[in-house]
Amino acid sequence: MSRLAATFEELAKTGRKALIPFITAGDPNPDFTVPMMHAMVDAGVDVIELGVPFSDPMADGPVIQRASERALAHKMSLKRTLATAMEFRKTNQHTPLVLMGYLNPIEAMGYEDFANAAQRAEVDGILTVDLPPEEGQEYRELLKARGIDSIFLLAPNSSEERIKKIDAIGSGYIYYVSLKGVTGAGHLNVADVEDKLRQIKTHSRLPVGIGFGVKDAETAKTVADLGDGVVVGSALISKIEANLDDLARAKHEICHLLASMRQAMDEGGQQ
Amino acid sequence: MTEKYNMPDDRGHFGPYGGMFVAETLIPPIQELNAAYQRYLNDAEFIAELDADLQHYVGRPSPLYHAERWSRELGGAQIYLKREDLNHTGSHKINNTVGQALLAKRMGKTRIIAETGAGQHGVATATVAARLGLECVVYMGAVDVARQSLNVYRMKLLGATVVAVESGSKTLKDALNEALRDWVTNVDNTFYIIGTVAGPHPYPAMVRDFQSIIGREAKQQCLEATGRLPDALVACVGGGSNAMGLFYPFIEDSQVKLIGVEAAGDGVATGRHSAPLCAGRPGVLHGNRTYLMFDDDGEISETHSISAGLDYPGVGPEHAWLKDTGRAQYVNITDNEALDGFYALTRMEGIIPALESSHAMAYTMKLAPTMGKDETIIVNLSGRGDKDMQTMAKREGIEL
Numbered sequence: 001m002s003r004l005a006a007t008f009e010e011l012a013k014t015g016r017k018a019l020i021p022f023i024t025a026g027d028p029n030p031d032f033t034v035p036m037m038h039a040m041v042d043a044g045v046d047v048i049e050l051g052v053p054f055s056d057p058m059a060d061g062p063v064i065q066r067a068s069e070r071a072l073a074h075k076m077s078l079k080r081t082l083a084t085a086m087e088f089r090k091t092n093q094h095t096p097l098v099l100m101g102y103l104n105p106i107e108a109m110g111y112e113d114f115a116n117a118a119q120r121a122e123v124d125g126i127l128t129v130d131l132p133p134e135e136g137q138e139y140r141e142l143l144k145a146r147g148i149d150s151i152f153l154l155a156p157n158s159s160e161e162r163i164k165k166i167d168a169i170g171s172g173y174i175y176y177v178s179l180k181g182v183t184g185a186g187h188l189n190v191a192d193v194e195d196k197l198r199q200i201k202t203h204s205r206l207p208v209g210i211g212f213g214v215k216d217a218e219t220a221k222t223v224a225d226l227g228d229g230v231v232v233g234s235a236l237i238s239k240i241e242a243n244l245d246d247l248a249r250a251k252h253e254i255c256h257l258l259a260s261m262r263q264a265m266d267e268g269g270q271q
Numbered sequence: 272m273t274e275k276y277n278m279p280d281d282r283g284h285f286g287p288y289g290g291m292f293v294a295e296t297l298i299p300p301i302q303e304l305n306a307a308y309q310r311y312l313n314d315a316e317f318i319a320e321l322d323a324d325l326q327h328y329v330g331r332p333s334p335l336y337h338a339e340r341w342s343r344e345l346g347g348a349q350i351y352l353k354r355e356d357l358n359h360t361g362s363h364k365i366n367n368t369v370g371q372a373l374l375a376k377r378m379g380k381t382r383i384i385a386e387t388g389a390g391q392h393g394v395a396t397a398t399v400a401a402r403l404g405l406e407c408v409v410y411m412g413a414v415d416v417a418r419q420s421l422n423v424y425r426m427k428l429l430g431a432t433v434v435a436v437e438s439g440s441k442t443l444k445d446a447l448n449e450a451l452r453d454w455v456t457n458v459d460n461t462f463y464i465i466g467t468v469a470g471p472h473p474y475p476a477m478v479r480d481f482q483s484i485i486g487r488e489a490k491q492q493c494l495e496a497t498g499r500l501p502d503a504l505v506a507c508v509g510g511g512s513n514a515m516g517l518f519y520p521f522i523e524d525s526q527v528k529l530i531g532v533e534a535a536g537d538g539v540a541t542g543r544h545s546a547p548l549c550a551g552r553p554g555v556l557h558g559n560r561t562y563l564m565f566d567d568d569g570e571i572s573e574t575h576s577i578s579a580g581l582d583y584p585g586v587g588p589e590h591a592w593l594k595d596t597g598r599a600q601y602v603n604i605t606d607n608e609a610l611d612g613f614y615a616l617t618r619m620e621g622i623i624p625a626l627e628s629s630h631a632m633a634y635t636m637k638l639a640p641t642m643g644k645d646e647t648i649i650v651n652l653s654g655r656g657d658k659d660m661q662t663m664a665k666r667e668g669i670e671l
């Protein structure tokens with residue numbers, strides 16, 4: 001069983017929900033990332049999404065765009081993100097790690113070379129934002145053959161047909177984008193998310209992580225009740241951005257926010 | 272000899288190129304757009320309305336003008352200019368915006384967004400939005416806002432909101448990113464009018480189809496003027512819409528050479544250029560697979576061209592296919608050569624071309640002398656130079 005499947009199964013047994021932070025590899029500099037990942041695990045997260053910086057992050061809002069720009073200014077790349085993952089694994093064998101990014105860096109590396117490198121780095125899942133199910137068959141098979149999950153997005157406007165399609169080819173979990181927009185946008189409508197989750201659950205057996213619009217302990221708890229996991233990104237990266245002159249403080253604030261989410265979710269998640 | 276050509280396939284692929292590489296939130300609107308487009312493509316009423324707009328609003332057909340003096344001066348092939356510069360708003364861009372706006376209206380969309388480089392597409396979009404009474408937001412890189420300020424003012428006069436994009440290289444690619452972000456946020460009421468033959472399917476095919484009025488007219492006009500097909504077609508290639516519009520109706524006429532002219536900026540060897548077909552390789556950006564400029568890590572490169580409308584690291588996927596199959600050939604012209612083309616047409620024929628179109632003129636100056644006097648070249652004069660007066664005056668040290 002994959003690390004992701006095992007993690008979600010274990011959480012389900014105790015009625016808890018996954019806390020899934022997203023940070024961009026190399027933001028604000030390459031040395032920051034691995035210690036930050038370990039600290040997040042200590043703060044109680046279950047899965048880590050690591051963003052691969054890209055020059056043209058079309059689906060991201062300003063906060064994650066700037067994270068990408070900071071990382072790229074330090075020559076962060078897909079190769080170095082994989083090296084970061086490998087280093088994290090040296091001292092953590094249990095926390096599932098998902099790489100999230102755009103297709104072109106992977107195209108540039110070559111699908112097979114990338115799949116091999118991801119396997120060597122013991123990456124558990126890949127979410128390629130601009131690669132919908134229609135276009136990526138060969139790529140998915142290469143990942144699958146190496147035991148790496150392909151994680152897909154679903155959106156508020158996704159049809160029943162697409163839910164079924166993504167259930168059929170996705171694995172690990174589904175990332176439900178709770179609102180129409182880019183990362184870091186506005187606030188989510190709880191009733192809408194609830195309705196959509198009901199529809200997704202009717203047609204899919206996969207766990208669902210809900211992201212976009214999770215900002216604090218309260219939204220984390222609300223969202224946790226609706227699905228199987230909570231993804232939080234821009235709210236964490238904002239802490240980095242606000243403390244570029246004091247990164248120890250950035251790290252502390254991120255851990256503090258995650259710990260408060262963990263606590264709220266565990267109170268709210270036990271049904 | 273003619274060969275049947277029916278690209279793209281039903282999922283928008285031109286061989287390995289094209290496709291629909293977008294985030295999930297954009298899949299439903301793209302499917303909705305494709306359904307509407309397929310429906311109206313052959314709808315008699317839609318076509319009649321489009322034709323009427325092209326005639327009475329855009330001013331088509333545009334003339335095919337025999338540049339006799341310039342042809343004589345160059346001493347070779349007879350040069351004919353397809354006068355897209357005479358269209359309403361001053362370039363070929365309006366052929367496409369009129370078409371997409373009619374679709375938007377039929378789809379019940381109330382808000383229009385667009386990206387623009389030189390501002391010609393932005394102006395053409397703001398124009399049709401004003402005419403239909405639709406809200407219009409145009410995204411434009413901050414660098415381009417500065418170098419095409421006349422067009423920014425035109426868009427504002429027309430009632431559009433112009434958003435200066437400060438991210439990345441602050442040029443056309445970043446404007447496209449920002450327009451895509453707007454679209455995912457406002458999918459329900461918003462129609463995204465892409466200005467070139469790029470983006471996810473169905474845009475490359477749809478924009479080509481709207482622009483192919485250029486080639487259909489040119490073919491007929493050439494037959495009337497010379498009694499035969501032209502020997503070569505020349506057009507500048509940014510995203511590639513004016514080129515595709517001219518080329519498409521000639522693709523099966525394999526004796527007609529198709530030549531696309533990319534912007535070499537300071538020279539392809541310097542790396543400061545916008546010539547992905549000449550010096551890039553296949554990758555994925557903005558919804559499709561095509562030739563792109565990117566580094567070893569897959570990060571998109573910054574581009575350079577004197578003309579904002581060609582300053583883009585990608586190119587429409589159909590051009591990638593035409594290159595690989597050898598049906599079209601792609602060459603490049605530096606900033607300085609483009610300036611020679613600009614002055615030549617201005618002084619020889621009394622026509623001031625856009626800096627984008629000047630690239631096609633400059634290549635024609637190289638090509639024509641290598642051909643016989645009984646041969647013909649059709650060059651797409653995709654736009655007029657009014658928008659570039661400030662840039663040119665500044666180069667000459669003149670304050671306007």
Ligand SMILES: Cc1ncc(COP(=O)(O)O)c(C=O)c1O
Nearest residue numbers: 391509510511512513580653654
């Ligand atoms: C006059 C003119 N020609 C050409 C272009 C390049 O676009 P395309 O390659 O899509 O024709 C532009 C773009 O702004 C333009 O304004």
